[in-house]
Amino acid sequence: MKSVVTTIVTAADAAGRFPSQNDLEAVQGNIQRAAARLEAAEKLAAGLDAVTKEAGDACFNKYPYLKQPGEAGENQTKVDKCYRDLGHYLRLINYCLVVGGTGPLDEWGIAGAREVYRTLGLPTGPYVEALTYTRDRACAPRDMSPQALNEFKSYLDYVINALS
Amino acid sequence: MLDAFSRSVVSADAKTAAVGAGDIAALRQYVAEGNKRLDAVNAITSNASCIVSDAVTGMICENTGLIQAGGNCYPNRRMAACLRDGEIVLRYISYALLAGDASVLDDRCLNGLKETYIALGVPTQSAARAVAIMKASATAHIGETNTPANGGSKFRKMETTQGDCSALVAEAASYFDRVISAVA
Numbered sequence: 001m002k003s004v005v006t007t008i009v010t011a012a013d014a015a016g017r018f019p020s021q022n023d024l025e026a027v028q029g030n031i032q033r034a035a036a037r038l039e040a041a042e043k044l045a046a047g048l049d050a051v052t053k054e055a056g057d058a059c060f061n062k063y064p065y066l067k068q069p070g071e072a073g074e075n076q077t078k079v080d081k082c083y084r085d086l087g088h089y090l091r092l093i094n095y096c097l098v099v100g101g102t103g104p105l106d107e108w109g110i111a112g113a114r115e116v117y118r119t120l121g122l123p124t125g126p127y128v129e130a131l132t133y134t135r136d137r138a139c140a141p142r143d144m145s146p147q148a149l150n151e152f153k154s155y156l157d158y159v160i161n162a163l164s
Numbered sequence: 165m166l167d168a169f170s171r172s173v174v175s176a177d178a179k180t181a182a183v184g185a186g187d188i189a190a191l192r193q194y195v196a197e198g199n200k201r202l203d204a205v206n207a208i209t210s211n212a213s214c215i216v217s218d219a220v221t222g223m224i225c226e227n228t229g230l231i232q233a234g235g236n237c238y239p240n241r242r243m244a245a246c247l248r249d250g251e252i253v254l255r256y257i258s259y260a261l262l263a264g265d266a267s268v269l270d271d272r273c274l275n276g277l278k279e280t281y282i283a284l285g286v287p288t289q290s291a292a293r294a295v296a297i298m299k300a301s302a303t304a305h306i307g308e309t310n311t312p313a314n315g316g317s318k319f320r321k322m323e324t325t326q327g328d329c330s331a332l333v334a335e336a337a338s339y340f341d342r343v344i345s346a347v348a
Contacts, residue, residue, distance in 0.1 A: 006165045019209055045184045098183045099173055
């Protein structure tokens with residue numbers, strides 16, 4: 001799993017050297033930013049179900065045709081799966097906030113997503129809409145501190161850009 | 165390879181759950197102790213050659229057969245290989261201490277090490293003893309409990325802010341113990 005520390009250790013190991021001062025400084029930088037992202041991760045984990053529901057509702061409100069026969073949300077089972085997928089993306093964002101990098105999203109969320117959606121005939125637009133709603137709805141200090149919110153939104157944007 | 169953060173992510177993913185408050189509290193502890201941890205890694209890396217050479221010479225002093233003909237440190241070539249291995253083990257322990265997780269040590273150093281040593285005829289008892297001496301020296305440097313009496317002419321104290329770093333000393337010791345139990 002890619003994170004700041006594992007990247008540094010991999011590079012040091014490839015060169016066969018002990019962790020250098022540069023490496024320690026890089027870890028220090030990661031640690032200094034950790035408080036905000038851990039706060040965001042904790043708040044997101046606490047409200048994960050509510051955020052997922054809001055995002056999904058926003059998406060089906062904007063694209064009601066999705067619930068018509070032959071569309072991606074034609075029955076409750078399929079609608080539930082949309083909510084589940086949104087929950088997965090938010091959970092992966094929680095992981096990214098914990099490790100301080102996009103590793104979890106890259107490895108478990110984005111790699112192969114385009115091919116899967118094309119095979120299943122799913123539109124990615126509604127996912128973008130749902131996550132954009134979450135991004136614009138989240139605000140500081142109601143949900144979390146401004147710096148934490150900044151970290152959270154940067155990962156939301158990362159997913160949005162990957163799905164767009 | 166994992167670190168303290170990705171370890172909690174991987175275990176949460178196995179349950180398809182988000183990383184919750186409990187795990188995050190533990191990670192906050194890692195963050196709060198971050199500077200201590202970097203000082204501890206620095207204590208190992210700055211004294212690496214001293215720690216390694218002292219451990220290998222100590223191992224030989226206790227068992228001089230190693231440097232007589234037929235011993236496993238006998239020609240310089242094999243003594244050099246021994247010093248190199250000591251440095252490699254210490255290097256992976258420094259990685260594990262930096263990451264706060266033993267996976268890098270397990271995956272890249274200990275996996276198959278015992279089998280390799282047995283195949284090469286390296287006495288694993290002696291290897292374990294050298295690691296035990298490295299443990300004593302490294303933990304003394306991290307905890308700054310070394311004294312001129314046990315440091316001798318090479319005595320050196322790390323100059324860091326004084327504080328309680330017993331948790332880090334215990335963590336570093338656990339990585340050395342991991343190596344010892346893997347080769348013994």
